[in-house]
Amino acid sequence: MEKIVDLSPAVPHGFKGPPSTDLGVQLEVRTKPGYWQSAQTTLMSLHTGCHVESALHVVEGGESIDEVALERVMGEAVLLDVRPVEAMDLIDVPDLEGALARLESAGEYIRPGDILLLCTGWAERAIGQREYFRRSPGLTEGAARWLVRREPKCIGCDFFEEPAAREPGWKPEEFVVHNVILGAGIPLVEGLVNLGSLPPRCRFFAPFYKFAGVESAPARAFAIVEG
Template structure:
């Protein structure tokens, strides 16, 4: 069966300047018309945003000086089978450990090359409550080490970060450093993971921004 005849699920938040969760101090999304159909015969906009705005992917160069940039990520790493792990029972600022993952009913589906998606349910707070969105559950560094050891190079999560979201210094990103530092890739701010089964096919390809440390993703899953 062709993928185009299957049911598609959009895993990305819209780029909507009126409804986005962007950390304080980071660039806001701006979309400005520079031509209109009534005046110019065509429509065109300039757009401006940070490389880690909305649903996006972190390349290793986000934290690793000589790490891969967005254009160096293999396309094959970002399209394929994914396992969805449910941690919606975790509360604000609760940690998800490797021991938690081993207790998941679908932990046995974690195998080399698969994409691991962490469903926290936190996407429901996107653009709704600017404080609680940053109080999401997070992953402990041992999760990064265990996943890399099992041949996992891509993870996604439906909240702002796999680390605690710290809105002021001192900054601390142990999961990012452990996972990106070992060549992994992280997709953040996913949504609608609750509509997926435990194992699906996904496409998490970003805009090909040469030399950049992050880029927006229009993620999709199909069943």
């Protein structure tokens, strides 16, 4: 028997986006006098909550989010569990190798074309707050290159993997993790939750809103696992 595991956080009014904008979600309710009709509008960064990023985020003239086929964010996924991880830790190649060893001890392996899901547990501690971005664990450039060498079609994270961008004022050349992953044509799914409840292998889905000509879009990610 199969069950669906929701991997996206709820996004209420005030939910915080990245520090580059420090914009909290703004929801405005409009109703008609005399009867109930809720028609809300919103203002938010496209990098808020669970979202998918394309190469245009870091590559001038790169692939926009509407050019990313849905098949590239759906399919067989394996979980790389790097816990325990503390705030502002840097996840490096030995941490990923350890997670891979644990995956293989459970009888699973990374295959080219898999989706790689990186679990730290950080989202459950801070998503929606300023600290989610500003005190998040991160990846080293070497770790990002290790991931790309596994030839995944997509990478998903429950933390903000770019340590240089924890605060405003970073330089483009410091955005190394995104440059390595998105520059290789691998979509990134950020803002995931509940990854710790997944088995070593599952089916993963991150359908996203089809905004045209931009670098990111909100997603409602989920996994299907054996019940």
